[in-house]
Amino acid sequence: MLLTRRLMLAAPLVPAVQAAAQSPPAEPRVVPPRPLPAPDTISPQLRAYVAPPPAPGWNFVPQTAEAWRGFVAATAQAVMPDVSALRDGFRLTVDSTRIGGVNVFVITPPDIPPENRDRVLMHLHGGGYVLFPGEAGAGEGMLMAGHGRFRVVSVDYRMPPDHPFPAALDDAVAVWRALLAEHGPARMGIFGSSAGGGLVLALLLRARELGLPFPAAIAPGTPWADLAGNGDSRNANAFVDNVLVTDTGWIRAAAALYAGGRDLNDALLSPVNGDFTGFPPALITSGTRDLLLSDAVRTHRKLRQAKVEAQLQMFEAQSHAQFLLRAAPETAEAFAEIAAFFDRHLAR
């Protein structure tokens, strides 16, 4: 009896015991409630973001186009002080201009090292394909320009409710095509997080269709690679992640808004369903509490299955995209890794 009871427990510790596998129960199992303290294994700066419960109103979902516009405006306004602090703190020059007919911000650090003089990184921002128009979306590009001392082109792509799919992808393609006319692809990389990470992957799938070359390397941060909501972490990290909290809130609504009726499993919406063969080296970043942890892990595995030189880096106790928090030393660490990765793979 002891033997039988121990079977499941012992099974994985040596490669074991097909007999221990049970038929899946009719009902999914239920994880009991439990305390989730902020751990001592992260910086105090990060802990201040990890400790709190989801913000009040986390489950607010705009119901009309007008409500979405109010949500977009409020969130953009909320983050602008921090974007400005990044721009000023790194003494970045930020030029609002157009490339390939698309609004972009060209972000230039004050001290580009010789090896980066002829390199360009293209940035695709996050926000569920709906949030952070204008300079509000350029903050991650500023982190890269500041920490990595690269010239960054941050794409202010069109978004719903006015411009659903494929507007964002078309804009990304247009900027990539225009950059290719001026720079060799071997000297360029593409990065972005959340929806931006998904868009990096979708852009490469689309570039292949169009016969455009790939960049030398990509860095999709916690890519929203599955808009249909598949992936174990959508359940396992529900209410553990204090940023997105659940898959049933505004990101589900944003997915529908962006897709505009197209099948959410389409690889240009959910690139984890695409063919990654021939993709350039990729560095994927996520956190252990990330609601989209499975998107990151599944993307990494799928890249590896396609023989791509893909690397995964994870940060302790971080919820969705918390490697972008300006003040945490973990953010500097993440971007130092991404910068070193691009430096290793981009021609000079």
Add this chain to the structure above:
Amino acid sequence: MLLTRRLMLAAPLVPAVQAAAQSPPAEPRVVPPRPLPAPDTISPQLRAYVAPPPAPGWNFVPQTAEAWRGFVAATAQAVMPDVSALRDGFRLTVDSTRIGGVNVFVITPPDIPPENRDRVLMHLHGGGYVLFPGEAGAGEGMLMAGHGRFRVVSVDYRMPPDHPFPAALDDAVAVWRALLAEHGPARMGIFGSSAGGGLVLALLLRARELGLPFPAAIAPGTPWADLAGNGDSRNANAFVDNVLVTDTGWIRAAAALYAGGRDLNDALLSPVNGDFTGFPPALITSGTRDLLLSDAVRTHRKLRQAKVEAQLQMFEAQSHAQFLLRAAPETAEAFAEIAAFFDRHLAR
């Protein structure tokens, strides 16, 4: 008001908003109960292990040395059919012998390819430093020999209750020293999972103290790198992981039994507290539901901080060490990666 409510949510999507960080609340937040279905994003073979709740008796903790011996005997007996199936399935030759005065199993595949003829992998098994004496501990070594077609030396190190720390470490050192007398370190790698992964790291810390050379590469699987129980996943994945389930059960008791009164934060017990400078390339494997996910992630980050070429691979929805399940295709995938990693870094 909307602006304020959105602040935390928007914050991480662009690098944002120091103001949103709140003082840690007096009480830790509580994650509510929630369903945890087995996802469709894994193989049917793996799903049969992922779906069930923790096995009955998961929280059994032996209270006496005699009870531990019964636990050890029962778990060893439980896994032996699967170990035998591995041995026979891969047509492995398994020799029980002694190296450096320590009991080992030398595992030889029937078809060693030319590039592996002069290479040796040393294996340190898991089981909380207490479980799986004898051939019951050699299953992971058989997976490596079978999938990777390497010669493997699996160390049957001494364990509590009869032999607490540093017996296991001393045995690992003795075997490593003896192997060094016969083989160049550039042609050797060391691997193992759970307690075995921690022991791989502790062995390298100890080798440095003794002036012994490092192997060419290591592959610690879900290393039990923090015996004191630090790390966010000990809380975040409690009851999500259906293998270890919580940090308060038998593994906490096993840590105390192994340490024998020594400080659990000692780097030779909890190697995440050690200095990884100069370590060889490392590939770390874990799963998204792993109770020890934070051990894997913190070890990876600490290796990277020490400029080690360290890679992380994670498997969707797997609890602790479920990349060792014999029948799942994910296991073949994990070991193909580990084998390719050793092939890349070991001299021929």
